Amino acid sequence: MIKLGVIGLGKFGTNILNTYKQLEREGLCKLVAICDINEKVLEEQTKKYNVKGYTDHKEMIEKEEFDGIAVATPDPFHKEPVIFAANKKIHVFVEKPLDISIDGCIEMIEECKKNNVLLQVDFHKRFDPFHIAIKKDIEQGRVGRIEYGSVHMEDKIVVPRDWFPNWAGKSSPVWFLGVHFFDLIRWLIKSNGKNVFAKGMKNKLKSMGIDTYDSVISIVEFENGALISFELSWILPENFESIVNQGFKLVGEKGIIECDSQDRGTRVFYEGYGVMTYNPIFINEVKGKCGEISYTGYGIESIADFVYNVKYIKNGYKIDDLKNGITAFGEDGLEVTKIGVAICKSIETGREIKI
Numbered sequence: 001m002i003k004l005g006v007i008g009l010g011k012f013g014t015n016i017l018n019t020y021k022q023l024e025r026e027g028l029c030k031l032v033a034i035c036d037i038n039e040k041v042l043e044e045q046t047k048k049y050n051v052k053g054y055t056d057h058k059e060m061i062e063k064e065e066f067d068g069i070a071v072a073t074p075d076p077f078h079k080e081p082v083i084f085a086a087n088k089k090i091h092v093f094v095e096k097p098l099d100i101s102i103d104g105c106i107e108m109i110e111e112c113k114k115n116n117v118l119l120q121v122d123f124h125k126r127f128d129p130f131h132i133a134i135k136k137d138i139e140q141g142r143v144g145r146i147e148y149g150s151v152h153m154e155d156k157i158v159v160p161r162d163w164f165p166n167w168a169g170k171s172s173p174v175w176f177l178g179v180h181f182f183d184l185i186r187w188l189i190k191s192n193g194k195n196v197f198a199k200g201m202k203n204k205l206k207s208m209g210i211d212t213y214d215s216v217i218s219i220v221e222f223e224n225g226a227l228i229s230f231e232l233s234w235i236l237p238e239n240f241e242s243i244v245n246q247g248f249k250l251v252g253e254k255g256i257i258e259c260d261s262q263d264r265g266t267r268v269f270y271e272g273y274g275v276m277t278y279n280p281i282f283i284n285e286v287k288g289k290c291g292e293i294s295y296t297g298y299g300i301e302s303i304a305d306f307v308y309n310v311k312y313i314k315n316g317y318k319i320d321d322l323k324n325g326i327t328a329f330g331e332d333g334l335e336v337t338k339i340g341v342a343i344c345k346s347i348e349t350g351r352e353i354k355i
């Protein structure tokens, strides 16, 4: 039985809790304890998930026994709980981005290596079945050498304005959204970022008292020569057809790939709602075997992957053995953060930056 904990119980921490509870029903793991500094959130979640709660992650880790812990605190606050858990020989699953500084990522990687624990990052776009199919095509050489491409990922304004206005100013479309696709593209084309040039705009959110970029446009040159542009923003209108507009194009010497990761082919129109599109393969609520609420989708598979990895390690596999799979490790988190940091530096200096 894998003993698990969760630190940070907000919007995405809830998806982690749902996944762990589901795997608990299947007999794979046990949710031992959870932690949030917000007492109200903690009270609601401990009641809902019928589990012990703490407001201090150190106290929780000292008092309870864990094989693995998930960290879903806001973007800039992943490092402290990760390092504390690693020092207690606990495997760690971290929400993206691993950290918003290169030094922070390196510190976490080294601490986990020293303690021989797994450091896994939640880059769930790797688990999207369309993206997996595209990766196979690229690996079979069908597209040829990738020469250029483009990515767009744009959230509705409700995300920074209403979901987490208290920490949106410490994040940006680069850290909250871009990291998903920096990882996906480097995973697909098997190459890391080399140089970047970027521009950003602060306007709409700043006028609402949230001091961060509305939008960031960047061109990343990868080590294999591919040139990919990334259009990132989180100011789409409230009545846009889905919470996120996202997709990408890759063009190689032998072919073109276009993937709309938002509009999966279903479009509905209801009175009072207007046109809406779905992405049910991300996280889909279904009825479980005994009528309970259950979840499917690549967003869930990515979270569950950590639990299976911990099980493999407990069964005698080495962390390096797992590197042949789909999992994103701390080192992937570092490469993604290097791109994010270089984009921020390029916006600040107005120059092309070496990653």
Ligand SMILES: NC(=O)c1ccc[n+]([C@@H]2O[C@H](COP(=O)([O-])OP(=O)(O)OC[C@H]3O[C@@H](n4cnc5c(N)ncnc54)[C@H](O)[C@@H]3O)[C@@H](O)[C@H]2O)c1
Residues within 6 Å of the ligand: 007, 008, 009, 010, 011, 012, 013, 035, 036, 037, 038, 041, 055, 057, 072, 073, 074, 075, 077, 095, 096, 097, 122, 124, 163, 164, 175, 176
């Ligand atoms: N994988 C994805 O698609 C995805 C989507 C959304 C968010 N995220 C990531 O998940 C993380 C959390 O985002 P969210 O949207 O759930 O934010 P949120 O604001 O809804 O939740 C964060 C929670 O962490 C708690 N917290 C803050 N500091 C803490 C600490 N030191 N110890 C314990 N709890 C603490 C807060 O009280 C809050 O309840 C972020 O890194 C974000 O980028 C990932």
